[in-house]
Amino acid sequence: MATRKSFESVTAIYPATVRTLTTWTADRIRAAELQADGGSYRLASDCCDWILTDDRVETLTTRVEALTGLTPTFEASGDKRRSNRAVKALDAQEDWWEGYSDAELTQLHIWGVLLGVSLARHYWDADEDHGGRLLPHPEWWPTQTLQQDQQTRKWSIADSTNQRHDVAAGDSEWILHTPYGKNRPHARGKWRALARWVLFKELARQDWSRHSEKASTLVASAPDGSTKDQRKQLAADLAEIGGDAVVALSPGYRLDLLEVEANTKAIYESQIELANKAISIIIRGSAQTTEVGDKGSRSAVEVQERKGDNVKLVWDANTLGATIHKQSLSWWAEFNYGDRRLAPWPSWPVKPEEDLKVKVETEEKSFDTVDKAEKLGFKVDRKKFLEQHKIDWAEEGERPKAPELPPGTPPVPGQPPADGEPPKDAPPPAPPADPKTPPKGKARASLDKLLALAKTRTSGHDDAQSYADELVQQGLDAAAPLLEQTLAAIEEELDAATSYDDLKTRLQARYETLDPHELADIVESVMVLGELAGRVGVNQDA
Secondary structure (H helix, E strand, C coil): CCCCHHHCCCCCCCECCCCCCCCCCHHHHHHHHHHHHCCECHHHHHHHHHHCCCCCCHHHHHHHHHHHCCCCEEECCCCHHHHHHHHHHHHCCCHHHHHCCHHHHHHHHHHHHHCCCEEEECCCEEEHHHCCEEECCCEEECCCCCEECCCCCCEEEEECCCCEEEECCCCCCEEEECCCCCCCHHHHCCHHHHHHHHHHHHHHHHHHHHHHHCCEEEEEECCCCCCHHHHHHHHHHHHHCCCCCCCCCCCCCEEEEEECCCCHHHHHHHHHHHHHHHHHHHHHCCCCHHHCCCCCHHHHHHHHHHHHHHHHHHHHHHHHHHHHHHHHHHHHHHHHHCCHHHCCEEECCCCCCCCHHHHHHHHHHHHHHHHHHHHCCCCCCHHHHHHHCCCCCCCCCCCCCCCCCCCCCCCCCCCCCCCCCCCCCCCCCCCCCCCCCCCCCCCHHHHHHHHHHHHCCCCHHHHHHHHHHHHHHHHHHHHHHHHHHHHHHHHHHHHHCCCHHHHHHHHHHHHHHCCCHHHHHHHHHHHHHHHHHHHHHHHHHC
């Protein structure tokens, strides 16, 4: 077992220098897949190096940097008192920021996502500025010389002297990051899906470039009787002419400019755009927001964040955090605190922030539903309601009773007192008005006069207009007494109310006792008679 003493001075070894001079084709990509299945990652790693040169694949770096650029917190594990010391050392005493480089962690995870397996080596060092604690300083290693024995399933890597070293995940020296699992990790790496799209895009670029070079060509023709040497000389002269040359041809010779007629922009640009969309979907889970167009762009952004970027960010945090905890922080805890179980868990703030506006609007609608349900007589389980809607700022309680009126305040007709019992001297509630029953009261005479207008005759537009004017006036005369009663009741409640809640209660009681049928009949009669009068006037004019 590794001990603190064995790592107080670490032998410096360096990765092998690897140069890649490969022109990639579909056959060579297939050869890299077969070689990786056999345990050698040379061609697969070279392929990943080539893939990373693509401009759209750069979004993979952006995706990983979105994680490593965040400030992590640390969750304690093991014995609480001792684990708190470990958390304090990582956070407050900055062991994490000194011992783990963002750049190295970014490289480690980029290759873990791309190739499916990534490698880093610890360079343990006792830092006097950190209380003499051993800090890990992991550095990412290229994987071109990484191999796995298919019989023993053991890993090994070559250094700069071509000497091979055994690699064991979590052996205190090496970090073997396999975010997709230990068995055939390369099979789920993004490189297999990306390689062919990057090749497709590269071929489109090359073809487009060739067409640009040959967008126009000079074609010369010699007259009959010319010799072979004369034709060769003509071709040589054309090959040597400059861009602004002036050509004077001998009699009988001809020079034509042959131009490409195809719309190469439409052909190759669409291929490149298709490849870019496919690459974005592979890396991010959805296309770029700039590629969805104006229609539905906002919804596309929300879908991308919810099902693409946010999901990937959480997955990246979980997989990278698990690797660092098990294969690095556990040894940091062992060397400095004597117990690997004290290793904290790094936790990045990757969960999306809740939209407070949407939350408030949702809660408001939910409370309105509860209010309506209780008014209809349903019994509401308030505790279950709060749990289902994840409302943690309120507690279950009872519906508040109606406010008590001050002593001496006359009861509002039809309004029950605070205890829910009807007042003894309250008059019996009036039966609901029948909409078919003719209205009674002060407005009867005006309404009768209004309806009598229906029996009058009109002749021509002027008479019809006079009729309409009289109709409106009679309607106002009929409605005025009813509106006066309502306004008088509101003024009465304003004078009697002692508080805002008291006024609200009184107005609600008044509203429940109002009979809208008389006023509704008047408005309806005016509208119907006015429409009929207008039709009569138009017909007579016609």
